[in-house]
Amino acid sequence: xxxxxxxxxxxxxxxxxxxxxxxxxxxxxxxxxxxxxxxxxxxxxxxxxxxxxxxxxxxxxxxxxxxxxxxxxxxxxxxxxxxxxxxxxxxxxxxxxxxxxxxxxxxxxxxxxxxxxxxxxxxxxxxxxxxxxxxxxxxxxxxxxxxxxxxxxxxxxxxxxxxxxxxxxxxxxxxxxxxxxxxxxxxxxxxxxxxxxxxxxxxxxxxxxxxxxxxxxxxxxxxxxxxxxxxxxxxxxxxxxxxxxxxxxxxxxxxxxxxxxxxxxxxxxxxxxxxxxxxxxxxxxxxxxxxxxxxxxxxxxxxxxxxxxxxxxxxxxxxxxxxxxxxxxxxxxxxxxxxxxxxxxxxxxxxxxxxxxxxxxxxxxxxxxxxxxxxxxxxxxxxxxxxxxxxxxxxxxxxxxxxxxxxxxxxxxxxxxxxxxxxxxxxxxxxxxxxxxxxxxxxxxxxxxxxxxxxxxxxxxxxxxxxxxxxxxxxxxxxxxxxxxxxxxxxxxxxxxxxxxxxxxxxxxxxxxxxxxxxxxxxxxxxxxxxxxxxxxxxxxxxxxxxxxxxx
RNA sequence: GCGCCUGUAGCUCAGUUGGAUAGAGCAACGGACUUCUAAUCCGUAGGUCACAGGUUCGAAUCCUGUCAGGCGUACCA
Numbered sequence: 298x299x300x301x302x303x304x305x306x307x308x309x310x311x312x313x314x315x316x317x318x319x320x321x322x323x324x325x326x327x328x329x330x331x332x333x334x335x336x337x338x339x340x341x342x343x344x345x346x347x348x349x350x351x352x353x354x355x356x357x358x359x360x361x362x363x364x365x366x367x368x369x370x371x372x373x374x375x376x377x378x379x380x381x382x383x384x385x386x387x388x389x390x391x392x393x394x395x396x397x398x399x400x401x402x403x404x405x406x407x408x409x410x411x412x413x414x415x416x417x418x419x420x421x422x423x424x425x426x427x428x429x430x431x432x433x434x435x436x437x438x439x440x441x442x443x444x445x446x447x448x449x450x451x452x453x454x455x456x457x458x459x460x461x462x463x464x465x466x467x468x469x470x471x472x473x474x475x476x477x478x479x480x481x482x483x484x485x486x487x488x489x490x491x492x493x494x495x496x497x498x499x500x501x502x503x504x505x506x507x508x509x510x511x512x513x514x515x516x517x518x519x520x521x522x523x524x525x526x527x528x529x530x531x532x533x534x535x536x537x538x539x540x541x542x543x544x545x546x547x548x549x550x551x552x553x554x555x556x557x558x559x560x561x562x563x564x565x566x567x568x569x570x571x572x573x574x575x576x577x578x579x580x581x582x583x584x585x586x587x588x589x590x591x592x593x594x595x596x597x598x599x600x601x602x603x604x605x606x607x608x609x610x611x612x613x614x615x616x617x618x619x620x621x622x623x624x625x626x627x628x629x630x631x632x633x634x635x636x637x638x639x640x641x642x643x644x645x646x647x648x649x650x651x652x653x654x655x656x657x658x659x660x661x662x663x664x665x666x667x668x669x670x671x672x673x674x675x676x677x678x679x680x681x682x683x684x685x686x687x688x689x690x691x692x693x694x695x696x697x698x699x700x701x702x703x704x705x706x707x708x709x710x711x712x713x714x715x716x717x718x719x720x721x722x723x724x725x726x727x728x729x730x731x732x733x734x735x736x737x738x739x740x741x742x743x744x745x746x747x748x749x750x751x752x753x754x755x756x757x758x759x760x761x762x763x764x765x766x767x768x769x770x771x772x773x774x775x776x777x778x779x780x781x782x783x784x785x786x787x788x789x790x791x792x793x794x795x796x797x798x799x800x801x802x803x804x805x806x807x808x809x810x811x812x813x814x815x816x817x818x819x820x821x822x823x824x825x826x827x828x829x830x831x832x833x834x835x836x837x838x839x840x841x842x843x844x845x846x847x848x849x
Numbered sequence: 850g851c852g853c854c855u856g857u858a859g860c861u862c863a864g865u866u867g868g869a870u871a872g873a874g875c876a877a878c879g880g881a882c883u884u885c886u887a888a889u890c891c892g893u894a895g896g897u898c899a900c901a902g903g904u905u906c907g908a909a910u911c912c913u914g915u916c917a918g919g920c921g922u923a924c925c926a
Contacts, residue, residue: 331865334871346906348906597922603924611926639852665854665919782866808889812885
């Protein structure tokens with residue numbers, strides 16, 4: 298439609314050239330249409346007169362009028378074209394146009410919901426990737442839900458999506474985890490030793506220690522750290538990871554790949570990556586340590602890859618990991634991190650530069666931190682000190698639907714306050730119910746129809762003429778575009794807001810017009826419309842991983 | 850100090866990628882249930898888009914500076 302309109306305007310402009318109103322040599326910029334926010338301003342509007350005004354030295358309004366006067370209007374879908382404001386050209390469609398759109402959406406619903414912009418392209422979304430040193434907290438939950446919803450959206454628009462979790466199951470933090478368990482083990486068996494300051498203090502560590510006692514008793518009590526800690530590390534990591542998987546499953550999140558950092562060491566991938574980078578002179582030696590030249594990509598200093606002690610840093614395995622991800626030949630790689638990792642961006646960018654990977658394929662999304670509140674008091678969220686609130690607890694308290702919807706209710710780069718004291722109240726005020734309610738209400742209309750056992754005539758969409766009905770169709774027609782935009786900008790919240798707005802239009806309509814009435818023809822047409830609303834709501838909620846109840 | 854993010858109604862947030870008179874929800878006030886579900890709807894009130902410049906036909910949106918908040922700035926993760 299936009300294309301055809303652009304042609305009409307272009308024809309008019311060419312005509313004006315012939316008439317000498319505008320100079321022949323003027324180059325006409327692409328004619329762009331947008332949807333005005335006020336419906337009184339028409340269905341589509343273009344600013345072309347503004348763009349041309351300065352070039353042809355005419356007031357925009359005058360130019361717009363010339364353009365409109367020159368339009369030979371014979372298009373069956375267009376009601377009128379008018380000039381408004383200082384020179385906008387507004388186009389109004391006939392109801393017939395929208396009625397046809399409605400039928401198109403319904404008849405081709407599956408393809409309408411699955412624009413194939415990503416067809417044949419593979420994308421990897423890596424998110425959460427929390428260390429298996431403790432349960433997931435609310436902050437992880439936000440990343441988890443956003444990443445998952447984004448993956449679902451990308452899938453919907455045709456991409457082949459891989460959801461990946463990178464498990465940091467190697468390195469110093471894991472050793473501390475093992476030590477923490479060992480100390481709790483000893484303490485539980487009656488030894489009086491102090492807990493280490495950097496240790497993990499959560500109760501779950503005690504639980505793991507007690508489980509070991511139940512299974513093996515005091516078998517390890519007299520053994521040395523070197524012998525026990527690696528074993529305890531593994532037991533703890535496995536157990537915690539198990540819990541993480543359960544929590545994610547409860548949040549309706551399933552990963553395709555669980556990628557182990559430890560494997561990168563076992564297969565020598567880290568070593569090989571470092572050797573390769575050394576050969577390419579991106580890694581050099583200084584003060585007994587190996588350094589990566591991250592300053593070459595704008596970092597403020599070079600970063601250590603191998604410590605002088607010979608121990609690799611996490612950066613070492615991250616290099617190998619991203620090298621591997623690139624070598625798996627995705628068309629797009631998306632990393633979703635907590636915003637506190639932003640200093641890491643340059644470091645990861647360095648590898649794409651060093652190994653000649655296409656930098657544009659990598660997108661790093663920083664999800665802003667969740668600030669946890671107890672009423673007015675801020676709660677510090679530390680895994681080590683165990684002062685966090687587990688995601689698990691929140692999900693149980695407010696439910697998966699409300700929790701997911703809540704996290705998808707704002708842009709990922711906005712800071713989020715999560716007030717635990719209000720969590721329950723928030724859940725009852727959560728717009729998720731408003732949206733689901735619209736769906737349930739429509740289902741209820743169908744039930745009513747069945748109860749009355751009415752047989753309706755085939756729908757005649759030309760009966761859908763009211764402002765509210767046309768407004769709803771307009772909104773429905775945007776669904777595909779919203780999906781595409783959410784996918785292209787990596788912003789799932791756009792879909793959330795769209796669904797709320799659609800629900801709003803429906804609720805208003807519902808209060809104003811009865812769907813099922815004595816006039817069977819009208820009833821049939823309205824049911825047809827409302828049926829599409831239901832389909833769109835169900836589809837949208839499903840994409841966000843939220844249920845669409847038929848009764849509430 | 851430097852870097853990243855944020856600053857929009859009392860509160861929580863949107864804002865169609867630079868468009869027309871800046872919008873929702875919550876909270877406040879006033880209305881609508883013998884009706885397909887009132888978890889809804891209608892109305893009133895609420896604003897110097899942090900501040901100051903700049904770019905142009907046009908700025909909440911882009912640029913510069915200032916202020917405020919958050920985060921980062923390790924041979925921690």
